Each structure stands twice: as C-alpha cells, then as structure tokens.
Amino acid sequence: MDFQLSLDSESVGSAYPDQPLAATADDSVGDVLQLLRAQRTGAALICDGAKLVGILTERDALKLMAAGADFSRPVRDVMSGNPATLPANATVGEAIRVMSQGGYRHLPVVDDDGRPAGVVAVHGIVRYLVDDFPETVYNLPPDPKAAPREREGA
Amino acid sequence: MTGTVVCPFCEAENIEGADECEACGEALTDLSVRIPTTSVEADLLRDRIERLWPKSPSTVTLDTPVGDVLKKMVDAKIGCVMVVDKGKLVGIFSERDALMKLNTDAPKFLKRPISQFMTPDPVTLETSDKIAFALHKMNVGGYRHIPILFEGKLVGVISIRDILGYLTERIAAAARRQG
Incomplete structure (x- = not known):
C-alpha cells in the first residue's frame, strides 16, 4: 500500500467531511454560537443566499467570549470573510497541505458555484489515515499499562 | 520465514x-x-509520545476566574489549559468546553471559578507511551488534546495537529523509502 499515492489521488470526500452547518450573514452572533452548540460542531459556514461568504469557528467564539463581545450583532461583523476553501475534487493530500500551511482546523468544501458541500476537519483526516491500519489503533487496550506482561493461565 | x-x-x-x-x-x-504491515504502522508502535515534543502546558488553578482563563487562551493562542491543584492535574478546559458550557451565557460566568466548567480527571498519557495510544485516544475518544505526564507529573500537552503532523511526516518518509 503506497500511502503517498493514496493521499494524492484519494478525494477529500474520503476524509469524513462533516455536513455543512450553514447560517446567514444577518444572523446574530448569539444565534450562531447556540447553533454551534446544538450541533456540537466546530465551524459554521456563513452564507449569503447559497454562496459561502465567511466562517465562524469555535476559536472565533472563544475570542468573542473573552472580549465580552455583543452577541446581538450580525455575524457578518465578526466572521472571517473569504475563508480558504477546497474544491470538491481536491485530494486528501491537498486538504492536509492547506490546513497545515494556513493553520486551519476546518476547511469548507465548495462546489463549482461556491456553494458549501461539506467541511473537512482535522479529526476526519486523522480518521482517514487510521483507516489504513485499523488494527494498530483500534485493538489497543484502553490503558497502555493494561497489556498483560505474562500470558494468563500459562 | x-x-x-x-x-x-x-x-x-x-x-x-x-x-x-x-x-x-x-x-x-x-x-x-x-x-505491522506498513512502515507507518511500525512507526506508530515504536515511537513514543516524547518524540512529538509535547508543548509546555498552560496551567491555571481551580479558583482562576473564567474570564482570566479565556484571556489566557486567546493571548497564548492555545486551545486548552490544564487546571492544577497543588501541582497535580485535576482538570482540563478547552475551546469546546467554552462553546458547550459558556456560549452566550459567558458574560454571566466570567467571575466564576474555572472549576465549575472544566472537564475533571482528563485522560492522560505518559511520555513513554507509544504514539499509537495517543492516536487511539483521540480517534476513539474524540479528544483534541491529551495532557502528557512524566512519572505522574504533568509535563506537556499534545494536540491532534501534532498527531497529524507526525503521521504525514512518517507517510512521506515511507514514500521516500519506496522511491
């Protein structure tokens, strides 16, 4: 199995993208924060009509809380505009490169018309990588100390 | 053979x-x-967490006010802080905790102690544990940060980004070996 080959050929759709969580630019900051909580999601995609115009992540939420921001303002005032995105035909390798270069944890995937189709997150990429060696990761005892030093009953 | x-x-x-x-x-x-059938797999079972160079943890105490904790996380550009009591790790507070437990009520809670909002008794690993275990915890448990101990004492924290960096580096190394 050639990993590098699969990273550069496998579509980003294999990296367990989340369903896009969309809000409109006129929604209040508070509404979007509560939406993030209700969906247990780290990023909301802010749209104008069907087009993606910004992103609000839980990092942004933390900054707003720390600054005592006014949650009744429209989210367009505080979102990150023109977020980095990936085209739907991007590869997993490209997603990793864009994420590590930009320091992003969430990358919206958009179709040809700029409409969000999903969000790729670090967790999904790690899960995709682990799929190639599931026994090594999933078959571990929950506690590293739990591996028996001796064969039982022998 | x-x-x-x-x-x-x-x-x-x-x-x-x-x-x-x-x-x-x-x-x-x-x-x-x-x-192990691939070299990356073998790497995971051989390399220990110390190889990820766990970052020094940012710590607060049980009675640190929520507002101070939030400022510390923003200023230090970190996603979580460790809550310690008499030098012992007793909890962790992350961006996710802020989103789930404070959210739009944050202004009401800024003066409350962080002990009311932290996740107590977090999962930890030792510097000598294999990286495969960190991957297991993060992937199965859904954690983004794991506090790292050395002989039971808190010495660092690793994030899922560290793991992603490690995996991609090992995968690239495996590809180079294959030529």
Whole structure:
C-alpha cells in the first residue's frame, strides 16, 4: 500500500467531511454560537443566499467570549470573510497541505458555484489515515499499562 | 520465514509465541498475533509520545476566574489549559468546553471559578507511551488534546495537529523509502 499515492489521488470526500452547518450573514452572533452548540460542531459556514461568504469557528467564539463581545450583532461583523476553501475534487493530500500551511482546523468544501458541500476537519483526516491500519489503533487496550506482561493461565 | 515474530518495538526477531521480546523486553503477548504491515504502522508502535515534543502546558488553578482563563487562551493562542491543584492535574478546559458550557451565557460566568466548567480527571498519557495510544485516544475518544505526564507529573500537552503532523511526516518518509 503506497500511502503517498493514496493521499494524492484519494478525494477529500474520503476524509469524513462533516455536513455543512450553514447560517446567514444577518444572523446574530448569539444565534450562531447556540447553533454551534446544538450541533456540537466546530465551524459554521456563513452564507449569503447559497454562496459561502465567511466562517465562524469555535476559536472565533472563544475570542468573542473573552472580549465580552455583543452577541446581538450580525455575524457578518465578526466572521472571517473569504475563508480558504477546497474544491470538491481536491485530494486528501491537498486538504492536509492547506490546513497545515494556513493553520486551519476546518476547511469548507465548495462546489463549482461556491456553494458549501461539506467541511473537512482535522479529526476526519486523522480518521482517514487510521483507516489504513485499523488494527494498530483500534485493538489497543484502553490503558497502555493494561497489556498483560505474562500470558494468563500459562 | 515461519516461526518468528518481529518485535514491533525494536524490530528484533523472536520465536513465535514468546511473551517478551528477547532484545528489548517489551511484552509481545498483545501484539504477537499480527505483524505491522506498513512502515507507518511500525512507526506508530515504536515511537513514543516524547518524540512529538509535547508543548509546555498552560496551567491555571481551580479558583482562576473564567474570564482570566479565556484571556489566557486567546493571548497564548492555545486551545486548552490544564487546571492544577497543588501541582497535580485535576482538570482540563478547552475551546469546546467554552462553546458547550459558556456560549452566550459567558458574560454571566466570567467571575466564576474555572472549576465549575472544566472537564475533571482528563485522560492522560505518559511520555513513554507509544504514539499509537495517543492516536487511539483521540480517534476513539474524540479528544483534541491529551495532557502528557512524566512519572505522574504533568509535563506537556499534545494536540491532534501534532498527531497529524507526525503521521504525514512518517507517510512521506515511507514514500521516500519506496522511491
């Protein structure tokens, strides 16, 4: 199995993208924060009509809380505009490169018309990588100390 | 070659069914059933968490006000802080905790102690544990940060980004070896 080959050929759709969580630019900051909580999601995609115009992540939420921001303002005032995105035909390798270069944890995937189709997150990429060696990761005892030093009953 | 099993920790060959590796003394009982099939897999079972150079943890105490904790996380550009009591790790507070527990009520809670909102008794690993365990915890438990201890004392924290960086580096190294 050639990993590098699969990273550069496998579509980003294999990296367990989340369903896009969309809000409109006129929604209040508070509404979007509560939406993030209700969906247990780290990023909301802010749209104008069907087009993606910004992103609000839980990092942004933390900054707003720390600054005592006014949650009744429209989210367009505080979102990150023109977020980095990936085209739907991007590869997993490209997603990793864009994420590590930009320091992003969430990358919206958009179709040809700029409409969000999903969000790729670090967790999904790690899960995709682990799929190639599931026994090594999933078959571990929950506690590293739990591996028996001796064969039982022998 | 039949009748031998390669130790995934030091790559020494052992007789099949051996309980411990002849060379390094690691337990083989839970591993001898199968041999890693790729070099990345072998890396994961050999390399220890110390190889990820865990970052020094940012710590607060049980009575630190929520507002101070949030400022510290923003200023230090970090996603979580460790809550310590008399030098011992007792909790962790992350961006996710802020989103789930404070959210739009944050202004009401800024003066409350962080102990009311932290996640108590977080999962930890030792610097000497294999990276595979960190991957297991993060992937199965859904954690983004894991506090790292050395002989029971908090010395650092690793994030899922560290793991992603490690995996991609090992995958690239494996590709170079294949030519």
